[in-house]
Amino acid sequence: MSTFVRRVLTAIVFVIVMVGGVYAHPFTFVGLFALITVLSIWEYLNLALEETKSRKDVNRRFLGLILGIVPFILVALHELNFVQNKQYVWYATFLMLPLIFLAFIYELYTASEKPFANIGILLLGMVYIGIPFALILLIGFNNNTFSPNIVFGLLVMTWMNDTGAYLVGSQIGKTKLFPRISPKKTWEGSAGGVVVTFIVAYLLSLLFTDLRLQDWLILAVIVSLFGSIGDLVESMLKRSLNIKDSGNLLPGHGGILDRFDAFIFLLPFAAAYLLLL
Numbered sequence: 351m352s353t354f355v356r357r358v359l360t361a362i363v364f365v366i367v368m369v370g371g372v373y374a375h376p377f378t379f380v381g382l383f384a385l386i387t388v389l390s391i392w393e394y395l396n397l398a399l400e401e402t403k404s405r406k407d408v409n410r411r412f413l414g415l416i417l418g419i420v421p422f423i424l425v426a427l428h429e430l431n432f433v434q435n436k437q438y439v440w441y442a443t444f445l446m447l448p449l450i451f452l453a454f455i456y457e458l459y460t461a462s463e464k465p466f467a468n469i470g471i472l473l474l475g476m477v478y479i480g481i482p483f484a485l486i487l488l489i490g491f492n493n494n495t496f497s498p499n500i501v502f503g504l505l506v507m508t509w510m511n512d513t514g515a516y517l518v519g520s521q522i523g524k525t526k527l528f529p530r531i532s533p534k535k536t537w538e539g540s541a542g543g544v545v546v547t548f549i550v551a552y553l554l555s556l557l558f559t560d561l562r563l564q565d566w567l568i569l570a571v572i573v574s575l576f577g578s579i580g581d582l583v584e585s586m587l588k589r590s591l592n593i594k595d596s597g598n599l600l601p602g603h604g605g606i607l608d609r610f611d612a613f614i615f616l617l618p619f620a621a622a623y624l625l626l627l
Contacts (some may be wrong), residue, residue: 359601360600360601364600368382369502372502372505373456376430376491376496377430377497377500378467378485382396382427383483383487384423385455386483386606387419387421387422387480387483389606389607390606390614391418391419391479391480391482393596393597394472394475394479394607395415395472395475396411396597397591397593398471398474398587398591399411399471402465402498404533405460406491410460413472414471414472414603415475416449417449417450417452417453417473417480418475418476418479418480418567419474419480420445420480421446421480421481421484422480422484423623424445424446424485425442425485425487427510428489429487429490439579447516450473453468453472459515477521479607482617483617485617485621486621488625489617489621489624497560500558500560500624503558503566504569504613504617504620506554507547507569507577507615508536508553508573508577508613510546511544511546511612512577513546514542514544514547515540515542515543515578518542519535519539519540521537521540523536523538524536524538525537525538528582531582535581537584538554540578543574544574547574550570551569551570552566552567565627568623572619573620576612576615579615580612580614580615580616581612583611583615584607584611604607
């Protein structure tokens with residue numbers, strides 16, 4: 351099977367799984383993004399931590415995974431109405447603190463030469479991946495009502511921004527955008543991605559009435575700007591480690607983190623705007 355065919359088949363299956371998971375049921379929505387969160391954090395930890403099979407290093411990865419997924423679980427329990435206490439946000443925040451300090455305690459017993467670097471990597475997984483995916487639940491559950499259209503719209507705009515940038519950049523791209531981090535990205539490609547994203551935002555405003563046209567357009571700005579920055583941030587991580595892909599779970603497309611790097615980075619900004627509404 352050729353690389354192109356493999357990429358196309360993977361993309362088709364990927365889209366079907368995403369759309370089905372987002373729209374089938376609130377539990378599939380939560381389950382889908384819980385799985386994506388776990389896989390993304392695990393790929394990140396495999397990249398950022400030393401690649402050894404010692405029990406201490408494996409345990410460190412699992413500790414990082416727990417720290418990263420806990421914010422998602424705490425928000426999910428609230429949004430799925432398993433917990434309805436009005437003070438739950440404060441309780442959840444305080445529950446996080448002992449877990450965070452477990453990373454410090456663990457490093458006391460590992461005899462690592464760089465304990466605080468390890469702690470920083472674990473906590474960064476929570477901030478960089480875990481918390482943004484927890485925010486997606488606040489977008490998908492609006493006032494205790496399951497409303498996945500905005501999440502789906504953000505996904506579509508992210509995908510189309512990337513696709514538009516690739517198509518335009520590969521055809522007419524000449525001016526390098528950030529050659530130190532990503533030599534292939536161009537300003538022309540980025541401009542193409544912005545135009546495509548705005549067109550998609552307009553079409554989404556016709557399809558979904560959850561938001562006004564101006565809100566979809568503002569989200570298009572957020573997707574175009576911060577999604578592109580998120581892609582560069584992950585490229586910076588991979589370049590610092592001299593690797594091409596975050597993983598090989600998606601044939602022809604790399605890892606899960608490769609597919610969601612832009613989406614992860616734009617989520618805090620999109621959530622902040624939507625919560626202000």
